[in-house]
Amino acid sequence: MSTTTKGYRFFLLALFFIMGIGAERVGLIEYYSDPWEQEYVLFLVRQHLHLVLISMGMAIVTGLAAGIFVSRKKFKKYAGIVMYVIGLGQTIPSLAVLAIVMSFLGIGSKPAIFALFIYSTLPIARNTLAGILSVSPAIIDAAKGIGMTPRKILFQIELPNAMNVILTGIRVALVINIGTAALGYLIGAGGLGDLIFTGINLMQTDKLLAGALPVILLALIGDYLIELIGVIIIPKGIRLAD
Amino acid sequence: MQKKVSCCVVAIALVCACLLVPDSLLAQDKKITIGGKNFTEQYILPELAKLLLEKHGFDVELRTGVGTAIARQSLENKQIDMYFEYTGTAYTVFYNQEDIAIMTDPVKVYEWVKEADAEKGLVWLDPVDFNNTYTIMMRKEDSEQLGVKSISDFGRHVEKKPDDITFALEAEFWERPDGFRALMELYEFQMPVRAVKRMDMGLTYLALRNNQVTSAMGFATDGRIAAFDLVNLDDDKNFFPVYNPAPVVRKEVLDKHPEIREILKPLAENLDTDSMQRLNADVDVEHKDVTSVAKQWLKDKKLL
Amino acid sequence: MDLLTFLDQNLSRTFFLLWEHVWLVALSLVIAMCIGVPLGVLITKKKELAQKVLGGANIIMTVPSIALFGLMLPVLALVGHGLGKVPAVIALVLYSLLPIIRNTYIAIKNVDPALVDAGKGMGMTKWQLLREVEIPLAVPVILAGLKTAAVMNIGIAAIAAYVGAGGLGVFIQQGIARSHEAMILTGALGVSLLAVFVDLGMSSLERLLTPKGLKI
Numbered sequence: 001m002s003t004t005t006k007g008y009r010f011f012l013l014a015l016f017f018i019m020g021i022g023a024e025r026v027g028l029i030e031y032y033s034d035p036w037e038q039e040y041v042l043f044l045v046r047q048h049l050h051l052v053l054i055s056m057g058m059a060i061v062t063g064l065a066a067g068i069f070v071s072r073k074k075f076k077k078y079a080g081i082v083m084y085v086i087g088l089g090q091t092i093p094s095l096a097v098l099a100i101v102m103s104f105l106g107i108g109s110k111p112a113i114f115a116l117f118i119y120s121t122l123p124i125a126r127n128t129l130a131g132i133l134s135v136s137p138a139i140i141d142a143a144k145g146i147g148m149t150p151r152k153i154l155f156q157i158e159l160p161n162a163m164n165v166i167l168t169g170i171r172v173a174l175v176i177n178i179g180t181a182a183l184g185y186l187i188g189a190g191g192l193g194d195l196i197f198t199g200i201n202l203m204q205t206d207k208l209l210a211g212a213l214p215v216i217l218l219a220l221i222g223d224y225l226i227e228l229i230g231v232i233i234i235p236k237g238i239r240l241a242d
Numbered sequence: 243m244q245k246k247v248s249c250c251v252v253a254i255a256l257v258c259a260c261l262l263v264p265d266s267l268l269a270q271d272k273k274i275t276i277g278g279k280n281f282t283e284q285y286i287l288p289e290l291a292k293l294l295l296e297k298h299g300f301d302v303e304l305r306t307g308v309g310t311a312i313a314r315q316s317l318e319n320k321q322i323d324m325y326f327e328y329t330g331t332a333y334t335v336f337y338n339q340e341d342i343a344i345m346t347d348p349v350k351v352y353e354w355v356k357e358a359d360a361e362k363g364l365v366w367l368d369p370v371d372f373n374n375t376y377t378i379m380m381r382k383e384d385s386e387q388l389g390v391k392s393i394s395d396f397g398r399h400v401e402k403k404p405d406d407i408t409f410a411l412e413a414e415f416w417e418r419p420d421g422f423r424a425l426m427e428l429y430e431f432q433m434p435v436r437a438v439k440r441m442d443m444g445l446t447y448l449a450l451r452n453n454q455v456t457s458a459m460g461f462a463t464d465g466r467i468a469a470f471d472l473v474n475l476d477d478d479k480n481f482f483p484v485y486n487p488a489p490v491v492r493k494e495v496l497d498k499h500p501e502i503r504e505i506l507k508p509l510a511e512n513l514d515t516d517s518m519q520r521l522n523a524d525v526d527v528e529h530k531d532v533t534s535v536a537k538q539w540l541k542d543k544k545l546l
Numbered sequence: 547m548d549l550l551t552f553l554d555q556n557l558s559r560t561f562f563l564l565w566e567h568v569w570l571v572a573l574s575l576v577i578a579m580c581i582g583v584p585l586g587v588l589i590t591k592k593k594e595l596a597q598k599v600l601g602g603a604n605i606i607m608t609v610p611s612i613a614l615f616g617l618m619l620p621v622l623a624l625v626g627h628g629l630g631k632v633p634a635v636i637a638l639v640l641y642s643l644l645p646i647i648r649n650t651y652i653a654i655k656n657v658d659p660a661l662v663d664a665g666k667g668m669g670m671t672k673w674q675l676l677r678e679v680e681i682p683l684a685v686p687v688i689l690a691g692l693k694t695a696a697v698m699n700i701g702i703a704a705i706a707a708y709v710g711a712g713g714l715g716v717f718i719q720q721g722i723a724r725s726h727e728a729m730i731l732t733g734a735l736g737v738s739l740l741a742v743f744v745d746l747g748m749s750s751l752e753r754l755l756t757p758k759g760l761k762i
Binding site: 012026087088091092093094095096097099100102103175178179180182183186187193196197199200203205208209211212213215216219220223 | 605607608609610611612613614615616617619620623697700701702704705708709715718719721722727730731733734735737738741742744745746
């Protein structure tokens, strides 16, 4: 991460501080100071994270598996079609996916988690596939040359080299997931959307912001965390090569 | 050359876009904007008003599907010209009044809010006869099994076995002075916060039907209550005020078109609880289209 | 009630909402192009700005759309435009900026310097170079950015129905409130089909507009 980006993030924190003053004017600080409301906001954050973490967990496992699966020699010829179909699937709006799942599975957090799971798997699968396929054939040849089994090649060559792209897919999926989870309230799944939509319907700005800000923070933190993970787990050699 | 062409195209596109704006922002002479809240009855009432007004040469635009606060604000901000408000709602929510003697008497509460709003330049036209009150609902089997027929029974059951009962409501019902928190105070029970599930408009009926909660809040005239086999608990302590809907119009608009009062009068004279419930059921249960349901009813009453 | 019956009875309303939806997306794309393309061109000439502008647009993308609406409503309410199409269009424009600016920037930067040199050799001015070499070569990439923005906007416009902007999201909102499955599906499938259709359509347009030279 370059210094300019770091500096920008710091500037953003300063901006938040100034917005804090504005928030006070609108009653947001008062809202957060109310112990009952505090408890409720924390409860909603937990609900929100519940939706996000479970669906992301399943999505990462499924997406990685699917991406790896299609990249294998036997199925490589379908890679193009699979990418195309996934690409089309990604154009479908998040609210539509939630609504369609609700029509079949009813309301509550389980249908929402399912919808989030489907929606998040797509970018991860796509990026896993693209990442693995983009590993230079020369490197793979060299690995074969020194006698590595396909399994070893996968885990020691292909995945590490593809990790940058894969992590980008996970990052994108996570940010979208956190935003879409806020819509989960509309199909009865709770989460921070409760405060946002209640604030909109009742014209209570303090509630609206009390819900919107944590969602934004979660998205920014999630984005940052995945980037951090990338820095940690990607071997320096590969990172520098990008 | 290319640059000039692309600039022209953009400019033309922008002009066209502005002209083709779906909302007609151009002021017209006989134009009325009717607002509406976000539950079924509040889609039907404006539609009825629209059809009647259009018959008399008005151009009507509907802006339905918002919460009470927004509808009221839009009226006060002149963004809409009228909408149907309930006497009880205006009394308890806008004016924070608590006098039980007034709010349970349909005539008294109507006169009270009419006078209060007149000072704000808002005119209450003739009220419609039915009472669309909030109601606490349970599934029929549960109500019979637990022997809970009234809200007092409900309160007692909650106090005895707090883990048994969950309650789904819409956020507005939680926040309002005529809402759940005040109700719990009057009926002297306290439901644990975790047991109260907030959800978006309309989901409460589904959640109750699907057994995801043991009780839920609803509107008395909603067709889904009968269709989903739900029962209304009796408000034995008379907590809820009377909710008669009436068109509330901005004074300037009424002064400009005083005939509006007469045009909308037939609604007050012909719409009763049974009719409204049937209209609601047609839309909510039969899933008939709001416009055709409204049109059919008006035709049946020889009003169209 | 099944889907076909619903469509049959509500065809004109469906088309009206579809039109509203398309109008919201199209208007915001036009505005975003007017702001984004010149900005994209500008930051190719001024490298210091590039990081800041792209970073800023990136941050906006991280903000979930409903949260952005949430932030804008109280501000716009002060000028009487809290709900309705105005906050929707503003949000849609903001979200469209990153794909458009970034793709314009990448597109122009990636123009083969040999071609630019050839142009300079022919005596072209900076403006002429831009108009006749850089932009035509950049068009397919810019179009790709426009495609991304369009598809994204169709999704966000569906959510905008909850702040009174109209569009097919209204069917989703009202359908859920009235437990009207056919209405929900009409809205949901409607926006999905619209998104897929626009995506495919713009991909074809991209291929059409790629200068033949580049296709080789």
